[in-house]
Amino acid sequence: MRIGIDMMGSDNGSKVFIEALSEAVKKYPNVEFVAFGKEEELSSLKGLSHVKTVFTTQVIDMNDGILSIRRKKDSSMVKLFEALKNNEVDAAISAGSTAAIVTSAMIQVPLIEGILRPCLVSAMPTKTNKPIYMLDMGANSECEPEHLRQFAIMGNEYAKVFGVKTPKVALLNIGAEAHKGDKLHQATYQLLSKEEHIDFFGNIEGRDMFNGEVDVVVTDGNSGNMTLKAIEGTAYFALDMIKNMFMKNLLHKIAALIVKEGLREIKHTMDYSSYGGAYLMGFTHPIIKAHGSSNTKAVLSAITQTVKIVDSNVTDSLRKELV
């Protein structure tokens, strides 16, 4: 297996990627890594076995639109997706902005035949230790019911990669009843009710999403991204309040020491930047978007996720589902 990595474009610079790669080569001795980035930043990778470097001179940032992406032919992201398209790598990882990754991928990498739109799927923690797989988290700003039907099928296949045998697939909506929501959600409900490839649970509201009742949550990119950001905002707000509570005085700090392990767990669960990455699904080859503010652990977890996705052949099963 060969995994290509865009070493640039993370908010924390190439350092976290270099550290993660050094650990990944030990953890996955059968994987070949190809690191794309500026020569001066990747010098420390020299001599690392199982790591090839491809030096590029440009970087695509979040303000780059379609035109500048087309122009930046020697950027780490463009070169990575070129290698992906040409089967020189089996999967690609980048921490660039969602917009840049989606745009570059759409220009360079083919979609699986029959797929109308790519979509971003993320695993989110629930109260039951069993994650939910949510999509689309923001690859598309406008969606049609048929796109959401395909997202449901993609989410279904993705949940299977992580061992869920018959995933329960729900539609994120503002109420449980079939008639709830705007026209898009009403029409999607009808489509999903008839869809034979999935076990449709019905609508689910954001406040019930974390109960662990369902495995896959389908949403349009706009609502998905709004929801994701509201979750992140609330989670950080909660962490902030917990921190302030324990820092209040010495006695409170002692209390913090007592529950130290539990606190670490809460922090880990609520810290959305510590999760691996989102899978930009629908392309012939897996593309994984790592969080822009990923630390070393998060990049390593994105690599682990990528290995799992490539091993599962999910793109093949998706191709078969859509025939």
Next chain:
Amino acid sequence: MRIGIDMMGSDNGSKVFIEALSEAVKKYPNVEFVAFGKEEELSSLKGLSHVKTVFTTQVIDMNDGILSIRRKKDSSMVKLFEALKNNEVDAAISAGSTAAIVTSAMIQVPLIEGILRPCLVSAMPTKTNKPIYMLDMGANSECEPEHLRQFAIMGNEYAKVFGVKTPKVALLNIGAEAHKGDKLHQATYQLLSKEEHIDFFGNIEGRDMFNGEVDVVVTDGNSGNMTLKAIEGTAYFALDMIKNMFMKNLLHKIAALIVKEGLREIKHTMDYSSYGGAYLMGFTHPIIKAHGSSNTKAVLSAITQTVKIVDSNVTDSLRKELV
């Protein structure tokens, strides 16, 4: 001031309303309350000074559509809104479902001249103790840019009721830049940029909403409701984790005792059902929707909010702003 209250329709029954009313008459000796509900449920209000009762035989529940609302002419909600329309009360409070309240109000109570759509505005806590006023939280499932422009003006006036002199008004979106989001959000951004009645901050993302940078957050009813429910879900998830951490063993329970006050504060901030209510803005008379699962404290806080809204004459200032 006369405040009409729908005593039915709350998930917790009429009991919490009766308890709240008994306290409210002491707190607001200058307010006359009119309680609408079934005779057998309101018997304990007999003899309570400053409280008039209007007995009704029917209850509108969340499954009632337009037709059944028109049919249930002797329900507490319909009778309350009738009294509101006829100036027999100055404001109305109900814990019925959003859909039922919006539908009944639309049938019975006139909108302020020039207002195209009513909208739900809620105060949400932030990291800075200064709330944000968010609207529309779910009165409309489909919105046009012009509706959102009006929501911005309504939110602006509402923030002034609570002492914000020049509210900073932001548009909830999936990115900060003007071109972000779907067509609705792009077009709304343009409208709000030119709007002279407000101090437009630009787009704000859900994850930055709690930083306290802005005072008013404008959103369409669908995104608003999705966001609200994601916030609620995440908040309850966080509270759940905190509770589990402290219940783990005796030592952890002692730690909980140490930080007891702080825990209560976090619980209060994160518990969205403890907030007063959402103001269904745009009608000639104030209508306040209390949370369906309100406890006595939450109902009392909805009453306090209603007194403040009536005192502020916000419907009059809105009328002037829209001329």
